[in-house]
Amino acid sequence: MAADLGLPPPPQKKEEKRMKRIRFTPLFFRRIHKWVGLVLGIQFLLWSLSGAMMAFIDMEDVRAQPPVFYHAIAAQGLLPPDQLDLGKSVQSIRLHMSDGRPIYEIVESGLVRLIDGSTGDAIIVDEALIRQRARLIHGAKVRSVSLLDAPNLEAREFDGPMWRVDFADTENTSAYFAADTGQFLVARGDGWRLWDFFWMLHNMDYVNRTSFNHPLIIAVAFGVLFLSGTGFYLLFKSFTRRDFKWLKRSSPKKSKPPLTSAG
Numbered sequence: 001m002a003a004d005l006g007l008p009p010p011p012q013k014k015e016e017k018r019m020k021r022i023r024f025t026p027l028f029f030r031r032i033h034k035w036v037g038l039v040l041g042i043q044f045l046l047w048s049l050s051g052a053m054m055a056f057i058d059m060e061d062v063r064a065q066p067p068v069f070y071h072a073i074a075a076q077g078l079l080p081p082d083q084l085d086l087g088k089s090v091q092s093i094r095l096h097m098s099d100g101r102p103i104y105e106i107v108e109s110g111l112v113r114l115i116d117g118s119t120g121d122a123i124i125v126d127e128a129l130i131r132q133r134a135r136l137i138h139g140a141k142v143r144s145v146s147l148l149d150a151p152n153l154e155a156r157e158f159d160g161p162m163w164r165v166d167f168a169d170t171e172n173t174s175a176y177f178a179a180d181t182g183q184f185l186v187a188r189g190d191g192w193r194l195w196d197f198f199w200m201l202h203n204m205d206y207v208n209r210t211s212f213n214h215p216l217i218i219a220v221a222f223g224v225l226f227l228s229g230t231g232f233y234l235l236f237k238s239f240t241r242r243d244f245k246w247l248k249r250s251s252p253k254k255s256k257p258p259l260t261s262a263g
Contacts, residue, residue: 033230040223043204050202054195061191066137066175066184077118078102084115098182099132105181112180125182130163133177137184140169147179153196153209154188 102117
C-alpha cells in the first residue's frame with residue numbers, strides 16, 4: 001500500500017477535481033425537451049378535452065335564467081318621497097314594484113334602505129322575504145336558504161353579501177339575491193357548474209376562474225415557446241448531408257461542350 005510504504009498518493013485527475021460543466025449539446029436539449037414535453041403534454045390534453053366539452057355543452061342551457069317579471073308601479077295610494085322618513089344624506093331614491101307593492105330603495109351614506117311605498121314602513125330583507133321572492137322566480141320547492149358574507153364562485157361577478165336559495169329540482173338550481181335590497185342576481189344549475197369546471201381547466205385559473213393573465217398560464221406559455229424552440233433546434237440537428245443527397249440526384253446534369261480539334 002502507498003500509505004505504508006511512505007509513497008506520495010497518486011495524482012488525481014484534474015477532471016475529478018473540477019465540477020462538471022453543463023454543455024449545451026443536442027443531448028442536453030433533448031433531455032430537457034422530453035420532460036418539458038411530458039408536463040405540457042398533459043396540459044395540452046386538458047386544453048383539448050375542456051375545449052371540446054365546452055363546445056359540446058349546449059350554451060342555451062348554461063345561460064338559462066328564471067324569468068323576472070317587471071310590473072307597472074301602482075300610483076294609487078303611493079306616498080310621495082317628501083312624506084317618507086328620510087335623512088339628510090340621501091344619495092339616491094329608486095322606486096320599483098316587488099312582491100306586489102311599491103318599494104322605495106333609498107341610498108344614504110352608502111347604505112341601502114327599503115321602504116314600503118304604500119305605508120312608509122321599513123322593509124327588512126330577511127329569510128322570509130327572500131323565500132317569498134324565490135318562489136316568484138322558480139316554482140320548485142325551496143330546499144335551503146343561507147346568507148353569504150361574500151360571493152362564491154357561482155356569483156363571482158357580483159359584490160357584497162348575498163342570499164343563496166337552493167331549490168329541490170333536477171338541476172339543483174341555486175338562486176342568489178342581494179343582501180341589502182333582496183334583488184335577484186343570478187341562478188346557477190348543474191349544467192352551468194359542469195361548463196364552469198371545464199372553463200377552469202381551459203384557462204387554468206383554479207382560484208377565481210376569470211383571468212387569462214395569471215402567472216400559471218404565462219409560465220405555461222413560455223414553456224410552450226421553449227418546447228417549440230428546442231424542438232426546432234433538435235429537428236435541425238437531426239438532419240445530415242445524406243438526407244439531402246436526393247436533391248443532387250434530381251438536379252439536371254450540365255452538358256459538356258463538344259471537343260474541337262486544333263487546326
